[in-house]
Amino acid sequence: MNKIQNYINGKFENPIHGVYIDNYNPSIGEIYGQIPNSSKEDVEKAYQAAADAFPAWSNTTLDERSKILSKIANLIIEKIDVLAAAESKDNGKPISLAKAVDIPRAASNFQFFANAITQFSSEAHESVGLNAVNFTLRQPLGVVGCISPWNLPLYLFTWKIAPAIASGNCVVAKPSEITPITAYFLGEICNEAGLPKGVLNIVHGLGTTTGQAIVEHPNIKAISFTGGTKTGAHIAKVAAPMFKKLSLELGGKNPNIIFADCDYDDMLQTTVRSSFANQGQICLCGSRILVEETIYEKFKEDFIKKVSELKVGNPSENTTDIGALVSKQHLEKVKSYIDISENEGGKILFGGNKVVVSGNENGYYLQPTIIEVQDNNCRLNQEEIFGPVVTLMSFKTDEEALTLANGVKYGLSTTLWTNNLNRTMQFSKQLQTGIVWVNTWMLRDLRTPFGGAKESGVGREGGFEALRFFTEPKNVCIKYD
Numbered sequence: 208m209n210k211i212q213n214y215i216n217g218k219f220e221n222p223i224h225g226v227y228i229d230n231y232n233p234s235i236g237e238i239y240g241q242i243p244n245s246s247k248e249d250v251e252k253a254y255q256a257a258a259d260a261f262p263a264w265s266n267t268t269l270d271e272r273s274k275i276l277s278k279i280a281n282l283i284i285e286k287i288d289v290l291a292a293a294e295s296k297d298n299g300k301p302i303s304l305a306k307a308v309d310i311p312r313a314a315s316n317f318q319f320f321a322n323a324i325t326q327f328s329s330e331a332h333e334s335v336g337l338n339a340v341n342f343t344l345r346q347p348l349g350v351v352g353c354i355s356p357w358n359l360p361l362y363l364f365t366w367k368i369a370p371a372i373a374s375g376n377c378v379v380a381k382p383s384e385i386t387p388i389t390a391y392f393l394g395e396i397c398n399e400a401g402l403p404k405g406v407l408n409i410v411h412g413l414g415t416t417t418g419q420a421i422v423e424h425p426n427i428k429a430i431s432f433t434g435g436t437k438t439g440a441h442i443a444k445v446a447a448p449m450f451k452k453l454s455l456e457l458g459g460k461n462p463n464i465i466f467a468d469c470d471y472d473d474m475l476q477t478t479v480r481s482s483f484a485n486q487g488q489i490c491l492c493g494s495r496i497l498v499e500e501t502i503y504e505k506f507k508e509d510f511i512k513k514v515s516e517l518k519v520g521n522p523s524e525n526t527t528d529i530g531a532l533v534s535k536q537h538l539e540k541v542k543s544y545i546d547i548s549e550n551e552g553g554k555i556l557f558g559g560n561k562v563v564v565s566g567n568e569n570g571y572y573l574q575p576t577i578i579e580v581q582d583n584n585c586r587l588n589q590e591e592i593f594g595p596v597v598t599l600m601s602f603k604t605d606e607e608a609l610t611l612a613n614g615v616k617y618g619l620s621t622t623l624w625t626n627n628l629n630r631t632m633q634f635s636k637q638l639q640t641g642i643v644w645v646n647t648w649m650l651r652d653l654r655t656p657f658g659g660a661k662e663s664g665v666g667r668e669g670g671f672e673a674l675r676f677f678t679e680p681k682n683v684c685i686k687y688d
């Protein structure tokens with residue numbers, strides 16, 4: 208059985224109290240490893256290592272930092288087969304997805320910030336007539352905390368760590384306890400790339416103990432968190448009295464708005480992906496499909512046909528489209544929404560059942576599920592299910608589509624399918640959301656601001672926004688004669 212360790216001060220260490228948690232392989236429903244359940248004392252040790260590393264790291268030249276980050280990126284690509292297999296086993300996602308998306312993106316995160324830090328500049332303001340010039344010093348914060356979820360493990364973990372260390376901070380990071388393996392490998396990669404000891408420290412464990420200890424630590428200056436809205440609210444409550452900087456990337460209930468004037472084939476193909484990629488466990492998935500009434504019946508028929516062709520199966524097989532859900536508990540949660548659908552006025556058009564995969568009978572598999580609903584206020588349309596379940600609803604007018612789209616507490620992303628430029632602009636302005644994709648989905652440019660409105664989060668990551676988050680601006684005003 209694999210037993211992983213914390214990565215502190217460049218070394219792999221057992222947790223101080225010797226307490227471990229089981230780690231499951233969701234595709235077979237069996238324990239296949241153990242991870243530390245790190246305590247407050249482990250977090251303190253990680254903090255100390257980070258604090259000791261900070262003076263030197265924050266004074267490393269940009270060129271040197273950039274080279275080390277690039278090296279980490281290259282090593283991730285070199286080890287893509289091992290990392291993709293590990294991610295697939297730990298999370299249940301198809302290995303093809305891990306290889307095409309998760310691992311390349313983790314490498315891109317490091318490569319992007321290796322470049323971005325060399326281009327990051329700050330403002331200067333000449334106070335004309337006052338004989339003064341102001342400039343903004345952007346200094347790293349010190350030791351920062353990065354906490355990430357299980358759905359895109361290495362992808363999201365590195366999305367936080369790369370900008371944090373690129374801008375000169377040292378990090379105490381915790382991956383989700385459910386998917387810790389690729390984070391463990393990242394420690395090895397950082398050592399191989401020559402990242403000085405203590406710059407990155409990875410502590411494994413439960414959110415409520417290890418995560419909580421990071422958030423509560425009085426000298427950890429900022430928390431970059433991605434996860435559920437409820438956890439985000441709790442973290443904000445703990446961190447606010449200490450005036451920590453917070454970046455919260457939270458849940459979503461994203462509309463996918465389809466107008467009759469769209470490029471239909473492209474829309475149909477992309478909608479299958481935006482609904483069910485990664486078993487629907489992506490915060491950006493379009494879980495509420497809103498379709499213009501004139502094409503509703505046609506769409507319904509075509510969509511069901513396409514979805515019925517998806518293969519649910521062993522994630523390690525290349526032909527699998529939909530792998531296992533991440534845990535038994537999560538499978539039961541997602542299934543419970545399907546079970547209440549009739550009471551909520553819904554009609555299951557396709558799927559709805561657990562799947563038994565031959566040879567992997569105890570794995571956590573679920574059919575991709577399409578539910579037709581009548582009322583946007585039903586729980587299926589209001590609550591984040593975060594699994595392979597989408598709802599369908601029709602609308603008649605632009606106004607109605609907009610009201611439905613905005614009629615939830617979340618506001619992460621929206622996909623809009625139309626070829627009408629005026630409509631595109633009107634919707635882009637009026638949608639209460641952090642991201643609008645027009646005639647596409649999840650097309651990411653890492654320079655763009657990423658984050659949500661309403662209960663989908665606070666703050667933006669990505670590009671210079673992330674470098675701004677991880678630095679403190681200080682105004683320097685120089686008077687001259």
Ligand code: NDP
Nearest residue numbers: 355356357383384413414418419434435438456457458490
């Ligand atoms: P959780 O909120 O349960 O957990 C996220 C991370 O926080 C995990 O590492 C977790 O540890 C940790 N955590 C839990 N409790 C605490 C605490 N009290 N203090 C500090 N850390 C804590 O989310 P999930 O892992 O279930 O991820 C799914 C959620 O993430 C969905 O809501 C999804 O929408 C959201 N998400 C948002 C994205 C965005 O960019 N907006 C992107 C991807 C996902 P542990 O695993 O041990 O509980």
